[in-house]
Amino acid sequence: MSVRVLRLFLLLALACAARAEIPLAERRSGYEDMGRETRAMQDDDATNPATLWVLDGESLWQRKEGAAARACADCHRDARDSMKGVAARHPAFDAATGKLLNLEQRINGCRVERQQAKPFAYESRELLALTVFVARQSRGMPIAVESSERTKPFLEAGRATFRRRQGQLNLACVQCHDERAGRRLAGTVIPQAHPTGYPIYRLEWQGLGSLHRRMRNCMAGIRAEPYALGAPEFVELEMFLMWRARGMRLETPGVRP
């Protein structure tokens, strides 16, 4: 095959791949597909059950922890100023370790290094509370994860995971959430899977949960073996999903059915 034909073939393949992606203007948050009551529940802090975790997180922010006997507030002061926009930029590249860290891992990193305390277990009530409290300070801000040479390998790995068929049902994320988003799976609308409201209060869970917990649900649904909470594959996928939702507004704490 000549180079020219190969190039044409590659371009065609790229065009096909690009078509599956949702145009930027047609992206919608899962919020828009919810019922009126659930939307009202999310909109009002007095009815949003995640408020209970936000308040817990606020007291954890003030509590002195670890061998250093230091509270988050001792360094970061008022979270309303210092944490504004932080959730919109995560996952972020950590230059010290060369790893990609999401918000939960960043908080735990701070606990270990600065507070000299034991890290919280992933999905523990404390970590969820602190994460939702920090992320709450970015509500209404556009998602803007770093897109550069150093984050590119993670982003591309996440994209590859999103497109890779897996599990006994042999399904890739892209098949439902890009190609069939807006159609129905049994009775419910298939969302576009933009992580705009995490950690979310999911009515089905009767509690607050992280994006990784949600993705584990999805993987179990396609009968794949789910990655562990906080696994690098999940953080990469989170990175890709956040990039895919770039410019969309954070709603944290979201309520979902």
Place this chain on the structure above:
Amino acid sequence: MARVVVNLPQRARRGEIIEIRTLAGHGMETGFRRTQLGELIPRDIITRFTCSYNGVEVFRAELHPAMAANPLIAFSTVATESGTLEFRWTGDNGFSATHSASITVD
């Protein structure tokens, strides 16, 4: 003590109907679920919620196993006089949570 969130207007006109919304952090374990080993998880729910306005009970609710975790209870009452509203949640295993809020009526 469990965390609760209560929302009501701080000021009201005399005779005005005010809406009160309460959230109580509680798992509301039904008593019908089992662990992976088949053991029954004992019931652990809030069974009763009361609101009194200057010592007079204005609202009471009985809660049952089918109710969601972190129950949201919204109700209304008539703003009669300035004073305090006392909220109390009680339940299984000696669960008890209280909250008080003041209101100015003019």
